[in-house]
Amino acid sequence: MREESGLSSAGDVSLDQAGGVWLSVVVPTPAHSGVPALLSYRHSQTLSPGQLVRVPLGRREVLGLVWEQLDVPPPDLDPTQARDVACVLDALSPLNVSWRRLVAFAARYYQRSLGEVALSALPAALRDLDATQLQRRLKRKAPAANEDAATAAPHPSPEQAEALATLQATALPVLLFGSTGSGKTEVYLRAAETLLRADDNAQVLVLVPEINLTPQLQARLTERLAPWLGPAGLACLHSGMTPPQRLAAWLAAHSGRSRVVLGTRLAIFASLPRLRLIVVDEEHDPSYKSQEGARYSARDLAVYRARLETERLQADGVAEVCRVVLGSATPSLESWHAAEQGRYQRLAMPSRIGGGDLPALRLVDMNLQAKGTVLSPQLMGAIEARVARGEQSLVLLNRRGYAPVLSCDACDWKSQCPNCSAYRVFHKIDRTLRCHHCGHTDRVPRACPDCGNLDIAPVGRGTEQLEEQLAGLLADVRRPDGTAVKVARMDADSTRAKGALEAQLAALHSGEVDVLVGTQMVAKGHDFRRITLVASVNADAALFASDYRAPERLFALLMQASGRAGRDSARAAHSEMWVQTWHPQHPLFTALRAHDYPGFAAAELAEREAAGMPPFGAQALVRADARTQAAAQAFLNTAAHWASELPEAQGVMLYPAVPTPIARVANVERAQLLVECESRQTLQRLLAAWQPLLLQARGAPEAKGLIRFAVDVDPLSI
Ligand code: ADP
Ligand code: ZN
Ligand code: ZN
Numbered sequence: 001m002r003e004e005s006g007l008s009s010a011g012d013v014s015l016d017q018a019g020g021v022w023l024s025v026v027v028p029t030p031a032h033s034g035v036p037a038l039l040s041y042r043h044s045q046t047l048s049p050g051q052l053v054r055v056p057l058g059r060r061e062v063l064g065l066v067w068e069q070l071d072v073p074p075p076d077l078d079p080t081q082a083r084d085v086a087c088v089l090d091a092l093s094p095l096n097v098s099w100r101r102l103v104a105f106a107a108r109y110y111q112r113s114l115g116e117v118a119l120s121a122l123p124a125a126l127r128d129l130d131a132t133q134l135q136r137r138l139k140r141k142a143p144a145a146n147e148d149a150a151t152a153a154p155h156p157s158p159e160q161a162e163a164l165a166t167l168q169a170t171a172l173p174v175l176l177f178g179s180t181g182s183g184k185t186e187v188y189l190r191a192a193e194t195l196l197r198a199d200d201n202a203q204v205l206v207l208v209p210e211i212n213l214t215p216q217l218q219a220r221l222t223e224r225l226a227p228w229l230g231p232a233g234l235a236c237l238h239s240g241m242t243p244p245q246r247l248a249a250w251l252a253a254h255s256g257r258s259r260v261v262l263g264t265r266l267a268i269f270a271s272l273p274r275l276r277l278i279v280v281d282e283e284h285d286p287s288y289k290s291q292e293g294a295r296y297s298a299r300d301l302a303v304y305r306a307r308l309e310t311e312r313l314q315a316d317g318v319a320e321v322c323r324v325v326l327g328s329a330t331p332s333l334e335s336w337h338a339a340e341q342g343r344y345q346r347l348a349m350p351s352r353i354g355g356g357d358l359p360a361l362r363l364v365d366m367n368l369q370a371k372g373t374v375l376s377p378q379l380m381g382a383i384e385a386r387v388a389r390g391e392q393s394l395v396l397l398n399r400r401g402y403a404p405v406l407s408c409d410a411c412d413w414k415s416q417c418p419n420c421s422a423y424r425v426f427h428k429i430d431r432t433l434r435c436h437h438c439g440h441t442d443r444v445p446r447a448c449p450d451c452g453n454l455d456i457a458p459v460g461r462g463t464e465q466l467e468e469q470l471a472g473l474l475a476d477v478r479r480p481d482g483t484a485v486k487v488a489r490m491d492a493d494s495t496r497a498k499g500a501l502e503a504q505l506a507a508l509h510s511g512e513v514d515v516l517v518g519t520q521m522v523a524k525g526h527d528f529r530r531i532t533l534v535a536s537v538n539a540d541a542a543l544f545a546s547d548y549r550a551p552e553r554l555f556a557l558l559m560q561a562s563g564r565a566g567r568d569s570a571r572a573a574h575s576e577m578w579v580q581t582w583h584p585q586h587p588l589f590t591a592l593r594a595h596d597y598p599g600f601a602a603a604e605l606a607e608r609e610a611a612g613m614p615p616f617g618a619q620a621l622v623r624a625d626a627r628t629q630a631a632a633q634a635f636l637n638t639a640a641h642w643a644s645e646l647p648e649a650q651g652v653m654l655y656p657a658v659p660t661p662i663a664r665v666a667n668v669e670r671a672q673l674l675v676e677c678e679s680r681q682t683l684q685r686l687l688a689a690w691q692p693l694l695l696q697a698r699g700a701p702e703a704k705g706l707i708r709f710a711v712d713v714d715p716l717s718i
Contacts, residue, residue: 180563
């Protein structure tokens with residue numbers, strides 16, 4: 001097997017005078033700590049790269065990962081200072097070469113330390129186990145399979161059959177472009193099943209954007225695969241699991257016992273020694289981009305990982321590949337562009353299973369409504385008709401709470417958060433003012449805190465208020481059985497309690513709820529058969545947002561949401577997507593009306609190309625947090641000035657530092673600096689050369705008060 005540079009082969013033992021070998025070990029060091037991620041340790045015997053060990057670090061003993069065996073003792077290390085590996089977790093096979101290459105790439109590309117990325121990719125519980133405890137865990141036995149209980153797969157539609165055949169025939173990453181309800185999930189299932197039956201060791205990784213979406217897919221995978229793979233054949237990995245659960249799932253995947261791993265973005269780092277297929281469902285979803293630590297994109301890493309796995313298979317002399325499928329009804333413009341260029345293989349599945357049409361678009365021109373109209377009479381009429389027919393409606397508003405601001409008419413008081421440059425949101429349900437950025441919460445004051453005026457009023461509208469308004473407007477409407485209408489709300493507030501989300505989904509499925517008000521969390525993935533109307537009541541903000549990705553996200557959200565309607569073909573005929581807008585002529589709505597994602601994408605890509613925006617150029621953001629806005633910006637500008645003098649800065653555009661859209665959060669001032677370049681490679685070279693200067697700039701006198709900084713490569717919002 002070919003290893004990276006300098007990895008010596010197992011037989012090639014290098015002894016120092018005391019006997020034993022020298023190993024370079026990855027230890028957990030944060031990106032900016034100054035401690036290198038690779039430290040040298042002595043051990044009595046040869047260890048393979050990827051072997052997990054426990055090593056002393058300072059006064060502690062930590063989990064480490066053998067990176068390579070050194071041919072000669074480290075030259076700069078005083079032998080009397082040398083430390084020994086404390087113990088070897090030899091019950092675990094070493095992490096394989098493609099896994100190691102994946103974490104090395106992620107660390108390099110996203111500008112973090114190898115130690116941070118490699119060790120945080122391992123389950124936390126592994127850090128605390130000694131070799132004996134580990135041995136005990138690995139002994140647990142897996143329950144047996146029961147082949148007879150297997151549910152038969154439906155016969156593939158012609159589009160599905162074609163997609164599957166092309167998938168088998170191509171070695172390129174595949175972009176499965178299929179409408180909601182076109183049977184994409186069925187394609188993933190079949191591709192997985194075919195592979196797992198053909199190769200007794202093969203493993204499959206399925207990524208979904210949100211934890212909420214795992215139970216549904218888990219049920220489908222279990223129903224189809226568990227009967228012949230056994231219940232242990234399927235493992236889940238996401239942040240909602242307890243540390244022991246995560247460890248168990250991780251071990252099952254690492255040992256090869258689990259053949260399918262279903263997880264959220266963090267599962268991209270699962271150890272899967274026989275990985276042959278990666279599925280990224282809803283690949284356009286922003287949740288695939290991590291917003292803390294190493295700000296990696298699990299979707300992008302999935303494509304990279306498939307290539308690494310294929311190289312590993314080839315190096316092992318296996319004539320197989322690892323495939324990657326990115327699925328979406330509204331692909332990211334990055335993936336769409338890659339398919340246009342022929343770097344990805346595009347597979348289109350335009351038809352819905354059962355032939356149901358996508359809902360028709362109804363635009364309400366708000367310019368023609370009476371002043372102050374929140375819900376137009378046309379929309380209310382359409383909702384009332386649904387209630388009367390026993391059908392459901394979904395009303396989307398992307399703002400939770402009752403009102404975003406509380407304001408005094410007499411003076412200028414507003415419900416400003418004392419810690420942030422943002423207003424606190426009025427939550428009527430528990431009569432609180434809550435900051436959605438820092439969490440600061442107070443009781444709603446009886447009177448204006450500044451002038452004592454009793455008339456403090458909510459400004460603007462959130463989901464709580466919309467729910468209240470809809471209930472009022474529909475009070476006299478009856479369901480087919482003569483009972484009163486039921487309006488409910490689903491957002492991050494209503495689903496916070498454990499089990500609340502499940503209960504609310506169940507109420508919706510049972511038909512108990514007629515009208516559901518919700519944030520975008522309800523628009524994703526869930527399969528609601530009785531919904532025949534979806535309405536978006538404040539989409540306009542995204543049309544003119546400063547964030548150039550806002551239209552892409554709005555289009556995806558509206559397509560996704562309209563995909564919720566009419567999943568049941570008997571009701572599809574009169575399914576509708578309603579949008580209230582002040583700009584009904586906007587081209588985005590023209591494309592939406594025709595369900596024309598390719599048209600929308602072509603127009604957006606042309607604009608991006610003209611502006612040199614991704615995917616036509618590469619970007620990185622450096623974010624800085626400081627006690628003062630001046631310090632945050634000075635740090636960034638100083639670092640940028642130093643960067644501009646590097647030879648690697650040729651062709652790279654460094655913009656001046658600016659405050660972030662919400663400049664102060666929890667009394668910390670935030671600024672950011674955009675770096676842009678036509679070429680991803682050139683940008684990467686600059687970032688690598690810049691890293692030590694950024695660390696150095698922390699000490700610049702003008703940066704006094706700096707708290708932290710972070711580099712965000714390929715940022716999703718700027
Ligand atoms: P998507 O993932 O594209 O939204 P799904 O795979 O969930 O679509 O399919 C939509 C619905 O159609 C599901 O209820 C699924 O069980 C059903 N379905 C998918 N493929 C077939 C098929 N070939 N024959 C019959 N029903 C199918
Ligand atoms: Zn006042
Ligand atoms: Zn706040």
